[in-house]
Each structure stands twice: as structure tokens, then as C-alpha cells.
Amino acid sequence: DIQMTQSPSSLAASVGDRVTITCRASQDISNSLAWYQQKPGKAPNLLFYGSSKLDRGVPTRFSGSGSGTDFTLTISSLQSEDFATYYCQQYYSTPKTFGQGTKVEIK
Amino acid sequence: QVQLRESGPGLVKPSGTLSLTCAVSGGSISSDYWWSWVRQSPGKGLEWIGDIYHGGSTDYNPSLKSRVTMSLDKSKNHFSMRLRSVTAADTAVYYCARQGSNRSFDYWGQGTLLTVAS
Numbered sequence: 476d477i478q479m480t481q482s483p484s485s486l487a488a489s490v491g492d493r494v495t496i497t498c499r500a501s502q503d504i505s506n507s508l509a510w511y512q513q514k515p516g517k518a519p520n521l522l523f524y525g526s527s528k529l530d531r532g533v534p535t536r537f538s539g540s541g542s543g544t545d546f547t548l549t550i551s552s553l554q555s556e557d558f559a560t561y562y563c564q565q566y567y568s569t570p571k572t573f574g575q576g577t578k579v580e581i582k
Numbered sequence: 583q584v585q586l587r588e589s590g591p592g593l594v595k596p597s598g599t600l601s602l603t604c605a606v607s608g609g610s611i612s613s614d615y616w617w618s619w620v621r622q623s624p625g626k627g628l629e630w631i632g633d634i635y636h637g638g639s640t641d642y643n644p645s646l647k648s649r650v651t652m653s654l655d656k657s658k659n660h661f662s663m664r665l666r667s668v669t670a671a672d673t674a675v676y677y678c679a680r681q682g683s684n685r686s687f688d689y690w691g692q693g694t695l696l697t698v699a700s
Contacts, residue, residue, distance in 0.1 A: 509686035518677055518690035519628070525684055562628060566685040570643040573628040 477501050477565050481574035487582040494550040496577045498541075498563035506542045507567035513576075514559045522561075523548070553579070584609040586678050586691035593697050594672075600665040600698075604678030604691055611654055612636050616681040617661045619652070622693075623674035633681065634661055668698045 478501040488494050498508070506526040511519035521530045523539040526546055536551045550557055558581055563574040590602040604617070611617060619631040632642035634652040642650050649666045665672060675693040682688035 507685070511687070518679075518693055519687070520690070521686055521688050524682070524686035524688075528684070530686075530688065564628070564686070566681075569641055570645070571630040573630070575627050 479574040485578040487580045489582045492553045496548045498546040500544045504565045504567035509564045510548050511562045512559045584689045588691045588694040590694045603662045605660045618679045619663045620677045621674040673698045
């Protein structure tokens, strides 16, 4: 199985801060990576697919990058509605696997 | 707008069989998509269970393959999952989802909590 490792596991930030979350795959997954945002009691919501392709309706303050084994999710200016947990997921091979999540909290 | 909605028993006894259904609205399960189940437990985070294609092909997580079966009911526009021989480790929120053409999960149900307990 391909292991997905996110860092950090949690972070505290203020509104307006730039936030970066990293995701590392245990082997090359090309750009077969998605990012999701999840708020408490809700299902995950797709932000990016193909590493950097923004899903419909996702604000442009979010950006994604990377290929191979190293990927990054960046929020350029954190807004109050962005406090949530973020997950990466590879769909390069079966079984599809998720990172353990990064919780973004209010400082 | 595609919407998915899970339904299930909420509580299943150990060694029993879990049956979940996902009703799809705003789109047809006969469309060229894969339909999926994902679960989330505090101990294991998000775990992909498996997919079923509109034509009936399946792809299961090897860790669950011996216990899981997925099916489609095109007349009701829903798909289902059965998980046999459940234990406390199967306690989780179960989500159904659609995989878009890019293979990411682009639509999700709201989730249904399944507890395994006697």
C-alpha cells in the first residue's frame, strides 16, 4: 500500500496568515493526488484533484502543487471559514489511501 | 447537482452483517462513474472500502476484500454495500461518494454512523 504522510498534524494560525501543509507519498504517484477539507460533523469536500486542479467553487486563495512524492497545499490568506481538517489522498493505485489529516486551528 | 444519501441500521451486533445503501439523486448511477464507500473512525482516519463501476465491476480494499460485497440497483438509482463478520473495529462513520472522471471523490453523502456492539 502507498502510505501518505502529512505534516504538520496540526497547526494554529490567525486570520490572514499564509498556511502550508505538506503531503508525502511513500512512492511515486505522479500527480494522482487530491486534497479535501473536512469540517466537524461533515463529509470531506474536494478542493483539488490532479495535485493542482482546483475543484469548482473552491476559492482561489487555495493552491496545490507537487508531483511524484511531495505535494503541498497552500492557503494564501487564511479566512475564518478555512479552520478545518485537511486530507490528502492518492488515487494512483489500489488501495486508495489518505493522509492522517492536518487540523488547522485558530491561534 | 448530484446528491448522495446513506442509509443503514445504526447498530449491528458483533459477527453480524452490515448493509448500507446509498441513494443517488440529481444524476444516474448508470452514468460513466465509479461509486464508492469510504469510512472514518477515530483510530484509523479515512479508509477507502471499495468502488463499483456503473457496469458492475468492483474494486475492493484488499484489507476488507474477504468480507465486503458491493452492488448496484439501477431501477432504484442506488448502490449498496454489505460487510460481513463485523467487529468493534468496524465502528465508524460510513460515507458513500462518487468518483469523478479524474478519480477523486467529488460528491459525498452526509455519512451514517455504524456502531458494532452487543
